[in-house]
Amino acid sequence: MRKIASNDELMTTRQAGEALGVAVRTVQLWVESGVLPAWRTAGGHRRIARSAVEKLMAERSQVIEHAPAPVEPDGGGEPGKRALRLLVVEDDPDLLRLFSLTVEGWDFPVEFSAASNGFEGLVRIGQLRPDMVITDLNMPGMDGFQMIRSLKKPGSGFDDLAVIAVTALSKGDIADRGGLPSDVTVFQKPVPFGEIEDMARAQRLRAVGQAIGR
Structure with missing residues (x-):
């Protein structure tokens, strides 16, 4: 199990999704693929450190900032x-x-x-x-x-x-x-x-x- 700082706030997948602006299923995909570190409680629920969510938010901002703009409208x-x-x-x-x-x-x-x-x-x-x-x-x-x-x-x-x-x-x-x-x-x-x-x-x-x- 991944160790976290005792003062690091924990988030549910729903809370992480709301913070990141994505669906809960997307958060689960990122967790399962290792993009977003998480672990399960004794009851089987995923928990994610707020610091990990904030780190991913910063990395997403860099990805979006350097991404090419769409070449055609939708x-x-x-x-x-x-x-x-x-x-x-x-x-x-x-x-x-x-x-x-x-x-x-x-x-x-x-x-x-x-x-x-x-x-x-x-x-x-x-x-x-x-x-x-x-x-x-x-x-x-x-x-x-x-x-x-x-x-x-x-x-x-x-x-x-x-x-x-x-x-x-x-x-x-x-x-x-x-x-x-x-x-x-x-x-x-x-x-x-x-x-x-x-x-x-x-x-x-x-x-x-x-x-x-x-």
Whole structure:
């Protein structure tokens, strides 16, 4: 069990969610993935130190401050014009810039966001609720494997999120590191932008259909 200072105030997941401006399920995802340290009481309830919440708030502010602005608006509230919310998790700034420039040329609206590792990726996912995530696998800190497994864990609330992994690792390398969930699409580098564009277009149409059907 993690030790805390005796004067460190404890928070419930609901209180932490209210402070961070996210849903309780997002807080639980961050706890389960190690983004937000927590422990359970004898009764099985999660408790989080206020200092840990404040630290994450500061880190989120840095992530948001350095994140690119969306490249397209979200359709003015009209479902048929809804933009695809796309998050790219990649630690190579040149490749990230290439993603951004390529997405700008697509013939459908996209809200493009970025993160440089799995930790930032989980923070952005909790904040943005993207329709699709494209991620590298080898990254400093929390890598793509850890991030994807956290997202695809049953009951995570994000287990049906469309995820594409783009990597220089071979199939054997990926298998040696425990593999990936079967619904994750894996592409080898160099990035196949044409195939990704087709998948993104289809994912946007699904999101539009869901929005219209509500």
